[in-house]
Amino acid sequence: MRTLIANGTVVTTGGSTSADVLVDGETIAAVGTGMAGMVQVDETIDATGKWVIPGGIDVHTHMELPFGGTFAKDTFETGTRAAAFGGTTTIVDFAVQSKGKSLREGLDAWHAKAEGNAVVDYGFHMIMSDVTDDSLKEMDQLVAEGVPDFKLFTAYPGVFYSDDAAIFRAMQQTGRNGGLIMMHAENGPAIDVVAAQFVADGKTDPYYHGVVRYPIFEGEATNRVIRLAEAAGVPVYIVHLSALEALDQVRQARDRGAAAFAETCPQYLFLSLDDMGNGFEGSKFVCSPPLRPRDPHWEELWKGLRKDDLQVVSTDHCPFDFHGQKELGRGDFRKIPNGLPGVEDRVDLLHDGGVVGGRISKERWVEIISTAPARMFGMYPQKGAVAAGADADLVVYDPNRKRVISATSHHMDVDYSCYEGRTVQGGSDVVMSRGSVVVRNGTFTGRKGHGRFLRRAPADFARLA
Numbered sequence: 001m002r003t004l005i006a007n008g009t010v011v012t013t014g015g016s017t018s019a020d021v022l023v024d025g026e027t028i029a030a031v032g033t034g035m036a037g038m039v040q041v042d043e044t045i046d047a048t049g050k051w052v053i054p055g056g057i058d059v060h061t062h063m064e065l066p067f068g069g070t071f072a073k074d075t076f077e078t079g080t081r082a083a084a085f086g087g088t089t090t091i092v093d094f095a096v097q098s099k100g101k102s103l104r105e106g107l108d109a110w111h112a113k114a115e116g117n118a119v120v121d122y123g124f125h126m127i128m129s130d131v132t133d134d135s136l137k138e139m140d141q142l143v144a145e146g147v148p149d150f151k152l153f154t155a156y157p158g159v160f161y162s163d164d165a166a167i168f169r170a171m172q173q174t175g176r177n178g179g180l181i182m183m184h185a186e187n188g189p190a191i192d193v194v195a196a197q198f199v200a201d202g203k204t205d206p207y208y209h210g211v212v213r214y215p216i217f218e219g220e221a222t223n224r225v226i227r228l229a230e231a232a233g234v235p236v237y238i239v240h241l242s243a244l245e246a247l248d249q250v251r252q253a254r255d256r257g258a259a260a261f262a263e264t265c266p267q268y269l270f271l272s273l274d275d276m277g278n279g280f281e282g283s284k285f286v287c288s289p290p291l292r293p294r295d296p297h298w299e300e301l302w303k304g305l306r307k308d309d310l311q312v313v314s315t316d317h318c319p320f321d322f323h324g325q326k327e328l329g330r331g332d333f334r335k336i337p338n339g340l341p342g343v344e345d346r347v348d349l350l351h352d353g354g355v356v357g358g359r360i361s362k363e364r365w366v367e368i369i370s371t372a373p374a375r376m377f378g379m380y381p382q383k384g385a386v387a388a389g390a391d392a393d394l395v396v397y398d399p400n401r402k403r404v405i406s407a408t409s410h411h412m413d414v415d416y417s418c419y420e421g422r423t424v425q426g427g428s429d430v431v432m433s434r435g436s437v438v439v440r441n442g443t444f445t446g447r448k449g450h451g452r453f454l455r456r457a458p459a460d461f462a463r464l465a
């Protein structure tokens with residue numbers, strides 16, 4: 001199958017130019033001008049007035065994550081389908097090592113969940129909950145199998161938590177095998193002390209989830225793990241950074257030349273602690289790190305994105321129904337499953353708030369949602385590029401289209417939206433995954449099982465720093 005995407009504006013990190021894109025089979029054959037009528041194709045997609053961008057890459061999702069006695073609701077089928085509707089053509093999900101189990105068992109379980117079900121391509125990172133001599137050795141094998149990143153937590157004592165020794169040992173191991181440590185950086189033990197004090201005082205509403213997880217607890221843990229990485233001589237990537245206190249630590253680290261990288265998520269740019277009020281309704285917004293007060297965090301995070309102290313925006317997509325799942329925490333905010341739906345809305349929210357809002361250029365938008373994650377997670381230039389030889393993961397994007405976000409029209413398998421009623425400008429007209437159109441003007445045309453596992457190489461962080 002040969003397709004020509006004609007007359008669009010190709011937007012890449014390097015600049016924007018009027019060009020046609022010729023797709024042959026699963027890859028991009030050529031990017032150039034004047035191809036219409038000159039090349040034989042099966043279909044021509046007219047992109048006049050539209051942008052042609054590399055498909056979005058969301059490097060932080062949790063399909064079917066077991067958490068708080070339940071499971072994140074989206075499967076690889078529903079979650080990647082929703083991603084495709086939102087212009088995201090690659091996800092990297094977190095396989096989970098349970099305590100007392102091997103990395104292998106966790107990874108095999110995630111392969112079984114995804115294989116034959118995903119609509120777009122997917123990779124895995126590995127959550128390490130049990131750092132032992134054996135699991136440290138297993139890391140080398142995972143790197144060789146295309147799973148080169150490992151997420152550890154300074155939060156969630158008794159569940160995912162690792163102490164400093166475990167984190168440092170895992171970092172040393174990545175120094176030998178080329179992998180990357182991704183850190184959930186909040187001081188979990190200190191948070192648990194404050195949370196228990198609030199509950200003892202009868203402060204059990206969801207709102208207090210947002211209060212007890214102090215920004216300084218995130219700042220402290222962020223500084224600590226960056227310092228540990230510097231001591232181990234390895235790069236480190238801070239996931240879902242939410243607060244100025246943590247951003248300042250990343251800024252300082254980068255200023256002194258440390259290989260510290262970080263992502264934030266749409267919820268920290270568009271939602272705030274205020275959303276967590278209104279009684280138990282606030283449970284819809286319970287995630288960790290929590291939503292922060294709007295000032296000063298929102299604009300500082302945007303500044304971080306502009307100045308490249310933050311390189312990526314991913315979603316931490318981890319959806320739980322309000323009815324039946326979030327409700328597990330009625331009467332005790334500590335029992336509310338942590339996580340928000342978001343995989344479908346990231347690209348449009350960032351376009352609306354970033355590009356339309358005048359905070360970032362459209363080229364920087366493409367970098368943040370696609371090219372930087374491809375580079376940092378070993379997928380570039382197969383993914384994240386509009387260039388000959390790259391996978392034809394492409395979006396014909398209408399920068400003027402408007403839609404109202406709502407749970408009644410979204411495709412994520414969850415009974416509410418954090419952005420209910422918000423109008424966003426910008427939307428995906430045509431979404432292509434490896435040369436196949438998977439979404440066309442709001443209709444799904446893809447296929448369960450089309451998505452393939454991506455073996456990823458460790459990124460060259462020396463070059464990225």
Ligand code: DUC
Nearest residue numbers: 184287288318338339
């Ligand atoms: N944070 C969340 O909100 N959900 C899943 C795990 C995490 O770290």
Ligand code: ZN
Nearest residue numbers: 184239240288
């Ligand atoms: Zn996390």
Ligand code: ZN
Nearest residue numbers: 060062316318
């Ligand atoms: Zn997460």
